[in-house]
Amino acid sequence: MTCPCTLAVLAAGWSALAYFSYKLLNALYNILYPFAIAAPKDLKKLAGGAKWAVVTGSTxxxxxSYAVELARRGFNIVLISRTQSKLDEVKQEILQKTPNVEVRTISFDFTNANLADYEEKIVKQLNGVDVGVLVNNVGMSFEYPDRFDKISGGTKSLTDITVINTVPVTVLTAEILKQMVPRNAGxxxxxxxxxxxxxxxxxSIYSATKKFVTHLTxxxxxxxxxxxxxxQVVCPMLVATKMSKAKAAFFSPGPExxxxxxxxxxxxxxETTGCxxxxxxxxxxALPGLLIDSVMDKGNLAIRNRALKKKEAKKE
Ligand SMILES: NC(=O)c1ccc[n+]([C@@H]2O[C@H](COP(=O)([O-])OP(=O)(O)OC[C@H]3O[C@@H](n4cnc5c(N)ncnc54)[C@H](OP(=O)(O)O)[C@@H]3O)[C@@H](O)[C@H]2O)c1
Structure with missing residues (x-):
């Protein structure tokens, strides 16, 4: 007869093997299935025939890149961003690449959380178009990482980031769902x-507000x-853009x-990291949980110190 201790060890061994096999299969699925195996879905079909895509922070x-790519797939585009001159440039760029689509622009500063302004400047314009795809992309981060009480820009910066990273996704999703629900597509x-x-x-606030977006989605x-x-919620690591200041490489692809x-x-x-x-x-x-904080702290403090040195050098 097998002793109970041996049975317990065997059970623990099989459980561990099952757990790690599940983790491995899950990892393989996440890495390969959406990007290398599955055939891309027809976005027009998912949009239920609606012809427009709306992208925030699209200059x-x-x-x-979402705006350019969705236009390439035949959607008319509403670009919503802060700077009108940049909106005009991107509109022209899209029309040159894809002359068969229509492009409209809305200039809006998303640090403004006033619902009446949303209604007047955005919602009224969107009520006139059938929106099949909404990309809630606009977001803002710190100039450089630092402790909560020392963030560059202080309370104003903390508030702006909180508003930009949470209010547009909430308001625009609520408004666009009003047309997607009756269409039963989008x-x-x-x-x-x-x-x-x-x-x-x-x-702090960047990480916390992005958790809000993930949780809400x-x-x-x-x-x-x-x-x-x-x-779909997209949780990228580094993408080579102005915000990240990263150079394009295998682990930090360009936005296109x-x-x-x-x-x-x-x-x-x-949910996906996106690539x-x-x-x-x-x-x-991925680092084991215990190591993440210490490794990230080192990296983040190095970024902060470099940014502070640059600031000092500019003052001199
Ligand atoms: N890049 C990365 O490594 C990375 C990683 C993870 C997540 N993300 C997320 O991906 C999204 C896009 O990031 P990105 O790197 O592409 O940013 P980006 O290159 O800095 O572009 C930001 C866009 O948002 C617009 N914008 C900024 N502040 C605005 C405001 N107050 N009102 C209206 N529009 C405003 C900008 O318009 P203007 O031209 O007028 O400034 C620009 O079109 C963000 O939500 C970010 O958190 C990025």
Whole structure:
């Protein structure tokens, strides 16, 4: 007869093997399925035939790339961003690349959380178009990481980041759902960040507001799971844009390459880092929980020290 101790050890061994096999299969699925195996879904079909896509923060980086790529797939585009001259430039660029689509622009500063202004400047214009895809991309980060009480720009910066990263996604999703629900179709893509995966020291409000976006998107996916509306939250690591100041490389793709991959995954996964190299980082090269804080602290403090030195040098 096998002794109970041996049975317990065997059970623990099999449980561990089952757990690690599940983790491995899950990682492989996340890395390969949406970006290399699954056939991209027809976004026009998911949009239920609606002809327009709305992208916030669409004059640069990831948002601009979503706008260009969605126009390439035949959607008319509403660009919503802060600076009218940049909106005009991006509109011309899209029309040159895809002359068959229509492009409209709305200039709005998303640090403004006033609902009457949203209604007057955005909602009224959007009520006149059938929106099949909404990309809630606009977002803001710190100039450099630092402790909460020392953030560059102080309370104003903390408030602006909180507003930009949470209010537009809330208001625009609520408004656009009013037309997607009766149509029983549509795609809503929300840009969060891998910063939402951890309670990131020195990125307080950025990390916390991105967690808000992730959490909200998952809740909406559940609330609308009996409808044809598709929600996706995208949690990138580094993408080479003005915000990140990163150079384009395998692990920090340029926004165009990033968005092409991210759009491939729509309708297949409700949460993604957005591209294969970021999924590799999240699933294979992820640090064990205990190490994350210390490794990230070192990196973040180095970024902060370099930024402070630059600031000092400018003053002299
Ligand atoms: N880049 C990354 O590594 C990374 C990683 C994770 C998550 N993300 C998220 O991805 C999204 C896009 O980031 P990105 O790197 O592409 O940013 P980006 O290159 O800095 O572009 C930001 C865009 O947002 C617009 N914008 C900024 N402040 C605004 C305001 N107050 N009102 C209206 N529009 C405003 C900018 O318009 P103007 O031209 O007028 O400034 C620009 O079009 C953000 O939500 C960000 O948190 C980025």
């Amino acid at each position: 640069d980086g990831i948002g601009k 795609v809503i893509i929300n840009l969060a960040s891998a910063a939402s995966y951890h309670q990131m020291r020195y990125w 998952h809740i909406l996916s559940k609330e609308f799971d009996k409808t044809g509306i598709v929600f 390459a990033f968005v092409k991959q991210a759009l491939r995954s729509v309708g297949h996964v409700s 294969l190299s970021h999924e590799l980082q999240a699933n294979v090269f």
